[in-house]
Amino acid sequence: MFENEEKRFEVRRIKLWGSYKPTRSIDKTLMATPDPSASTDSPPAGQVIDLQSIHKNYDMGSETIHALNGVDCRMEVNEYVAIMGPSGSGKSTLMNIIGCLDRPSTGEYWLAGENVSKLNDKALARVRNRMIGFVFQTFNLLSKSNALQNVETPLLYSGIGRRERRNRALEALERVGLGDRTFHKPSELSGGQRQRVAVARALVNDPAILLADEPTGNLDTRTGEDIMALFEELYSAGQTIILVTHEPEIAVRAKRHIHLRDGEVTEDYLVENG
Amino acid sequence: MSLLESIRIALGAIRGNALRSALTILMIVIGVGCVIIGAAFGSGTQAAVQEQMNTLGTNVLSIWPGQSFGRGGVASSNRVSLTIDDYDALRRDSQFLSAVVPELRSGRQVKFGNKNIYGTVTGTTPNYMAVNNRELTHGRMITQSDLAARRRVAVLGYSIPTSLEFAPTSLLGRDISIGRIIFKVIGVFAEVGSSYGGPSVDDAIYIPLTTARFRVFGSDRLGSLSAEVKENIGVDMAMVDIERVLRREHKIRPGDPNDFTIMNRGVFSDMMQSITSTLSTYIIGILAISLLIGAIGILSIMLVSVTERTREIGVRKALGATRGNILTQFIVEAITLGALGGLFGIILGWLGSEAISSQFDMPLIVEMQTVLIAVAVSVSVGFLAGVWPAYLASRLDPIEALRHD
Ligand SMILES: Nc1ncnc2c1ncn2[C@@H]1O[C@H](COP(=O)(O)OP(=O)(O)OP(=O)(O)O)[C@@H](O)[C@H]1O
Ligand SMILES: [Mg+2]
Numbered sequence: 001m002f003e004n005e006e007k008r009f010e011v012r013r014i015k016l017w018g019s020y021k022p023t024r025s026i027d028k029t030l031m032a033t034p035d036p037s038a039s040t041d042s043p044p045a046g047q048v049i050d051l052q053s054i055h056k057n058y059d060m061g062s063e064t065i066h067a068l069n070g071v072d073c074r075m076e077v078n079e080y081v082a083i084m085g086p087s088g089s090g091k092s093t094l095m096n097i098i099g100c101l102d103r104p105s106t107g108e109y110w111l112a113g114e115n116v117s118k119l120n121d122k123a124l125a126r127v128r129n130r131m132i133g134f135v136f137q138t139f140n141l142l143s144k145s146n147a148l149q150n151v152e153t154p155l156l157y158s159g160i161g162r163r164e165r166r167n168r169a170l171e172a173l174e175r176v177g178l179g180d181r182t183f184h185k186p187s188e189l190s191g192g193q194r195q196r197v198a199v200a201r202a203l204v205n206d207p208a209i210l211l212a213d214e215p216t217g218n219l220d221t222r223t224g225e226d227i228m229a230l231f232e233e234l235y236s237a238g239q240t241i242i243l244v245t246h247e248p249e250i251a252v253r254a255k256r257h258i259h260l261r262d263g264e265v266t267e268d269y270l271v272e273n274g
Numbered sequence: 275m276s277l278l279e280s281i282r283i284a285l286g287a288i289r290g291n292a293l294r295s296a297l298t299i300l301m302i303v304i305g306v307g308c309v310i311i312g313a314a315f316g317s318g319t320q321a322a323v324q325e326q327m328n329t330l331g332t333n334v335l336s337i338w339p340g341q342s343f344g345r346g347g348v349a350s351s352n353r354v355s356l357t358i359d360d361y362d363a364l365r366r367d368s369q370f371l372s373a374v375v376p377e378l379r380s381g382r383q384v385k386f387g388n389k390n391i392y393g394t395v396t397g398t399t400p401n402y403m404a405v406n407n408r409e410l411t412h413g414r415m416i417t418q419s420d421l422a423a424r425r426r427v428a429v430l431g432y433s434i435p436t437s438l439e440f441a442p443t444s445l446l447g448r449d450i451s452i453g454r455i456i457f458k459v460i461g462v463f464a465e466v467g468s469s470y471g472g473p474s475v476d477d478a479i480y481i482p483l484t485t486a487r488f489r490v491f492g493s494d495r496l497g498s499l500s501a502e503v504k505e506n507i508g509v510d511m512a513m514v515d516i517e518r519v520l521r522r523e524h525k526i527r528p529g530d531p532n533d534f535t536i537m538n539r540g541v542f543s544d545m546m547q548s549i550t551s552t553l554s555t556y557i558i559g560i561l562a563i564s565l566l567i568g569a570i571g572i573l574s575i576m577l578v579s580v581t582e583r584t585r586e587i588g589v590r591k592a593l594g595a596t597r598g599n600i601l602t603q604f605i606v607e608a609i610t611l612g613a614l615g616g617l618f619g620i621i622l623g624w625l626g627s628e629a630i631s632s633q634f635d636m637p638l639i640v641e642m643q644t645v646l647i648a649v650a651v652s653v654s655v656g657f658l659a660g661v662w663p664a665y666l667a668s669r670l671d672p673i674e675a676l677r678h679d
Contacts, residue, residue: 101592101672122596129594140589140676144290156279157594201593 047113048208048240049075049098054107056093056263067093068104069263077208080235081242082254089260091244092213098242099134099211100127112208129157133202135212139194141186141201147173148182151201158205172200176230192223199230203239210234212243216250228253277606284607287579288614295611298575302615302655303622305564306648310623311630312557313644316550318637322467323546334405335512337499337520338535356534358487358494363523364501370512372504375402378486379497382453384479386438386445393434394478395452396497397486405502408475412442413461416482424484428452429461432476452479453490509538565651568615569659576608576663587667588675597668604664605657612656616649623648 056068067090083091096102109117141150151169176196216224259267288295339356361376378397403415435442442462449456466475503512513536627638
């Protein structure tokens with residue numbers, strides 16, 4: 001931990017001086033990531049995400065906002081990553097790109113060996129459906145549908161038959177400990193239970209990555225802890241998880257921290273005590 | 275995703291907003307209901323006219339006093355009239371008529387016991403029955419001897435006994451008073467049914483022509499004449515024949531117009547046809563207006579729905595819904611709304627037709643064809659109203675949609 005603190009200090013100092021881009025060097029010293037040049041042709045086994053100098057610009061007429069300013073990052077199967085950073089640093093923007101809700105302005109994004117940065121809308125929808133599980137801060141359940149129907153929804157878009165859909169949704173609900181709330185509407189569930197339904201929905205299609213943007217942001221501390229315990233469980237079972245959080249208590253659960261600032265990765269390190 | 279799934283989701287969304295959905299489709303329900311009733315009325319009328327034509331045959335011509343104007347209508351004037359002399363002239367001089375039936379008509383008070391009704395009294399001849407295809411349920415028709423003796427005998431239309439609250443059999447042989455003159459009931463006609471244009475013949479009372487002329491009305495002006503055309507003679511020839519006789523009888527100079535009108539049953543049928551087609555025009559009008567309003571209703575509700583459910587659309591997209599999935603979902607929802615409107619409209623129209631049929635004794639026939647057209651049209655309306663909102667929904671950017679609240 002102490003070493004990390006020192007590194008971070010150093011980064012800030014270097015940044016103040018201006019010209020030097022510290023991201024990559026820190027990445028290399030702290031992470032056992034394979035050489036990025038090799039990943040372009042055939043990704044090394046075990047690698048799910050390869051972000052190569054991702055930029056995301058918003059043209060606001062007079063000025064251009066660089067929400068992401070050259071993010072390079074690789075993640076492997078069964079990593080548990082917390083993305084942190086001040087408000088407006090580009091965390092959500094990055095999550096949207098990783099989740100294939102958005103495309104980078106420039107740069108390449110390889111997801112499980114496929115370049116998804118140039119896919120069309122339909123193909124992206126398919127990738128979201130098969131590869132990504134989203135958990136939102138505001139749960140985002142379909143309010144008119146019950147828990148089971150909510151969890152079934154991704155399978156509906158995969159074209160899976162009625163019976164299998166039902167079985168898999170029930171299984172996912174069991175997994176998050178809501179086997180007894182199958183037919184409850186979101187309005188009949190507590191916040192923690194709603195988020196569990198959302199997690200079940202994210203898991204039901206067996207995604208390569210579970211993406212959670214401040215999953216505990218709308219929950220009280222205790223319920224938040226429950227959800228984090230659930231994440232821990234999923235991680236132990238082999239799930240790759242990326243979450244965005246402000247709260248250090250939540251972040252310490254993750255095994256790797258990535259800090260963003262002004263659209264750039266300022267720090268990227270493994271957490272030993274995780 | 276299968277169509278069935280889309281319909282299930284659509285029904286879920288509609289049920290989730292039951293009241294609003296009901297109000298949305300109300301206009302379509304009313305429109306389709308009205309159209310079903312109107313079309314049923316048209317079909318019923320047409321069927322009834324057809325039946326009447328079949329029983330009366332097309333070889334009977336009617337002659338009315340006055341000049342015809344436009345289609346079907348007859349201008350009545352006091353100056354011009356059809357008299358018993360014309361009837362005699364036709365019988366005497368026409369070449370192509372096998373029978374001529376006079377009808378001397380007027381309204382009179384009819385009394386039996388303490389019951390008092392107002393009915394049409396028609397003085398006519400025995401051949402009235404054969405020419406007009408009438409049948410008796412009880413008793414007998416007026417005879418030549420009744421005519422010669424100017425007897426006070428009456429044959430009642432089917433509805434008269436009921437109006438007098440008396441069984442037909444027990445009226446036979448009894449005395450009734452017609453305009454303060456006592457008549458003996460000798461027979462009761464079988465039912466004819468609705469007459470279309472004028473009071474029903476079921477409400478009329480038939481007496482000998484001579485009795486009517488000399489004892490009751492004191493007039494020889496005829497209400498109308500029926501003429502049966504001889505077999506193997508064209509109706510047109512017979513009409514020319516009648517015209518020749520009557521023009522000479524009325525001393526009409528060449529070039530002057532007729533002061534009488536000859537109509538064949540075809541004209542009646544044309545008249546009914548034109549009424550029915552006018553009706554269909556109105557029906558199409560009602561349909562168009564109500565469906566337009568219905569479509570606007572669905573369109574605006576769908577637009578509201580898309581805005582309201584922006585977040586849902588974002589969530590669905592995040593979960594893997596393609597543009598096509600979203601497009602289908604909203605179009606299916608709009609179509610389902612339209613179809614539900616059509617369905618309830620058909621039920622309303624059918625119940626309404628049944629009610630009118632039984633209440634007003636009018637034949638209303640709901641045809642399968644109408645029902646199918648109603649379904650097809652309301653589904654199309656739903657589709658057309660749904661396309662634009664669905665397109666907007668499908669084009670939503672998932673990130674912005676998710677941020678929407
Ligand atoms: N659609 C957009 N149009 C213009 N600018 C945008 C858009 N989306 C994001 N931005 C800008 O990009 C930057 C990064 O935004 P982002 O939402 O990723 O921040 P964040 O790290 O998630 O912040 P927070 O912690 O507050 O959620 C911000 O400056 C934001 O204003
Ligand atoms: Mg954010």
